[in-house]
Amino acid sequence: MFVYADNAATTAVSPKVVEAMLPYFTEVYGNPSSLYSVGQKAKEVLEESRERVAKVLGASPREIYFTSGGSEADNQAIISAARIGEKKGKKHIISTKFEHHAVLHTLQALEKEGFEIELLDVHSNGVVSAQQVADAIREDTALVTIMYANNEIGTIQPIAEIGAVCKERGVLFHTDAVQAVSHVHIDVKEQNIDMLSISAHKFHGPKGVGVLYARGGIVLTNVINGGAQERGKRAGTENLAGIVGLTVALEDVVAHIDETNEKLEKLQDRLIEGLSKIPYSELNGDRNLRVKSNVNFCFEGIEGESLLLLLDDKGVAVSSGSACTSGSLDPSHVLLAIGRPHEVAHGSLRVSLGEDATEEQVDYIIKSVSEVVEYLRGFSPFWGDLVSGKRPHVFAEHTVA
Numbered sequence: 087m088f089v090y091a092d093n094a095a096t097t098a099v100s101p102k103v104v105e106a107m108l109p110y111f112t113e114v115y116g117n118p119s120s121l122y123s124v125g126q127k128a129k130e131v132l133e134e135s136r137e138r139v140a141k142v143l144g145a146s147p148r149e150i151y152f153t154s155g156g157s158e159a160d161n162q163a164i165i166s167a168a169r170i171g172e173k174k175g176k177k178h179i180i181s182t183k184f185e186h187h188a189v190l191h192t193l194q195a196l197e198k199e200g201f202e203i204e205l206l207d208v209h210s211n212g213v214v215s216a217q218q219v220a221d222a223i224r225e226d227t228a229l230v231t232i233m234y235a236n237n238e239i240g241t242i243q244p245i246a247e248i249g250a251v252c253k254e255r256g257v258l259f260h261t262d263a264v265q266a267v268s269h270v271h272i273d274v275k276e277q278n279i280d281m282l283s284i285s286a287h288k289f290h291g292p293k294g295v296g297v298l299y300a301r302g303g304i305v306l307t308n309v310i311n312g313g314a315q316e317r318g319k320r321a322g323t324e325n326l327a328g329i330v331g332l333t334v335a336l337e338d339v340v341a342h343i344d345e346t347n348e349k350l351e352k353l354q355d356r357l358i359e360g361l362s363k364i365p366y367s368e369l370n371g372d373r374n375l376r377v378k379s380n381v382n383f384c385f386e387g388i389e390g391e392s393l394l395l396l397l398d399d400k401g402v403a404v405s406s407g408s409a410c411t412s413g414s415l416d417p418s419h420v421l422l423a424i425g426r427p428h429e430v431a432h433g434s435l436r437v438s439l440g441e442d443a444t445e446e447q448v449d450y451i452i453k454s455v456s457e458v459v460e461y462l463r464g465f466s467p468f469w470g471d472l473v474s475g476k477r478p479h480v481f482a483e484h485t486v487a
């Protein structure tokens with residue numbers, strides 16, 4: 087059996103999306119900036135896509151900027167807010183310890199320039215409260231940037247509440263909604279979101295295309311300089327096929343959110359119940375405040391990389407930590423942020439189910455993970471120390487998730 091259960095890393099482009107994109111490679115291939123008709127047709131499709139994306143997010147078309155993906159959108163949102171802030175002498179930025187690296191590394195670059203970056207602690211259930219944000223906001227706060235759903239543990243943040251706090255205090259609010267937009271209903275106006283990032287390849291669109299929503303009146307700073315595309319704020323000939331793919335994929339995934347969640351909830355319950363039976367294991371992140379596709383576990387006495395490689399041999403594609411951290415030996419910053427000790431943070435597993443997942447696949451994942459964990463523990467010196475009592479266990483033998 088082959089099970090792809092790493093949909094938080096990327097997704098397959100849906101056939102419907104591929105079909106919608108094809109004419110923009112070979113028929114309507116004009117440059118939207120060209121004045122002849124094949125260019126103007128491209129321009130029309132570009133603007134129609136902008137309207138459709140805006141509608142899905144509850145924004146207006148002038149507030150939608152197409153980018154090369156989630157990372158670029160995060161970079162541009164944060165850099166723009168920093169430039170707006172510094173003109174007013176505001177150089178304090180609030181974020182959290184468990185953001186995506188596209189956010190954290192952009193903040194680190196600003197810190198080197200003299201910005202003060204305050205990363206809020208994340209509660210052990212993987213959630214930051216609006217009260218924490220309210221308490222951290224100061225006179226000189228330029229931006230609050232907090233992700234909507236975490237990419238590793240899937241926990242959903244109280245974004246509308248945080249948005250309300252930021253609005254009341256007059257502070258710009260950005261959210262990285264890359265992992266959330268396909269699982270949670272988002273309306274940027276109702277939820278008081280000033281800026282938001284999404285990426286097509288996380289919801290069955292193509293890679294290399296995303297959206298930055300920026301509320302009207304927010305003056306963006308260019309990250310890519312050149313031509314006057316995207317109202318002068320993002321240079322480069324538009325990736326029209328990609329933009330069409332993003333649009334179709336976004337409409338499709340959002341139209342089916344409730345139906346998908348209902349289906350995935352059952353599979354999520356089944357998977358959590360099954361993996362909880364593995365001794366000395368624990369679910370990461372809140373049992374309920376999480377996207378329905380995500381299940382993330384820590385297993386004592388296991389090395390995450392070996393776990394995922396052996397699962398790959400069994401045809402199960404999952405991840406350990408995030409794709410960006412695998413390859414390095416550092417444990418996931420997300421798991422450390424929720425208070426997991428280093429030795430268990432190393433032994434983590436993220437399963438992110440697709441909409442088409444089945445009970446049989448979930449059962450196969452449970453069976454495969456149980457076998458591999460037992461096998462690896464069999465020759466782990468670390469596990470030996472736990473069994474002999476040389477080291478104390480971190481988790482109880484059995485926890486009820």
Ligand SMILES: *Cc1c(COP(=O)(O)O)cnc(C)c1O
Binds near residue numbers: 288
């Ligand atoms: C994948 C991801 C990104 C990066 O998006 P790209 O389009 O791959 O650049 C940013 N934030 C989160 C939360 C993600 O999951």
